[in-house]
Amino acid sequence: MAASFSVRDAGERSHLLAENERLIVALKQANQELEERVEARTRELAVSERRCLSIVEGTRDAVMLLDPSGIIVSVNPAFARVTGYNADECLGTRPGFLSSGRHPSGFFAQILQLTQADAVMYAVKRSRRGRAEGETVPETR
Helix, strand or coil: CCCCCCHHHHHHHHHHHHHHHHHHHHHHHHHHHHHHHHHHHHHHHHHHHHHHHHHHHHCCCCCEEECCCCCEEEECHHHHHHHCCCHHHHCCCCHHHHCCCCCCCCHHHHHHHHHHCCCCCCCCCEECCCCCCCCCEECCC
16 A cells, blocks of 8 residues: 655655755754864863973973883973983883882872872982982982
8 A cells, every 4th residue: 555645744744854854954063162272272282281391391390201000201301401310211210210219118009199199299209310320319499
């Protein structure tokens, strides 16, 4: 048996198709607006990242960045000056190798715990400057 459609059904279908077309246009417009917002935010974040990198690179304080598992992923130039270790020697390692034997018990565990909590830690520590000589000196701030 062949299906029969009334004029009313055709009008309803026409209305639904027009509504569908309107929704598609609205979705495309919303998508375009979101893409523009994402691009603008990405540019803002890139500027902010360059600004932060400039500050970290220019500070006299040793800075090391750890990933959530406690692996060193970046150090600044002052890190090498203060610790005696250059980036190639410490990237991919854990900060425990920096132990001078004078850190309080749990110091490096605290660093890892704070890293996992996305916290910032400021610590005055003893460094091994001129590690070939084994000399231990306090950091100057």
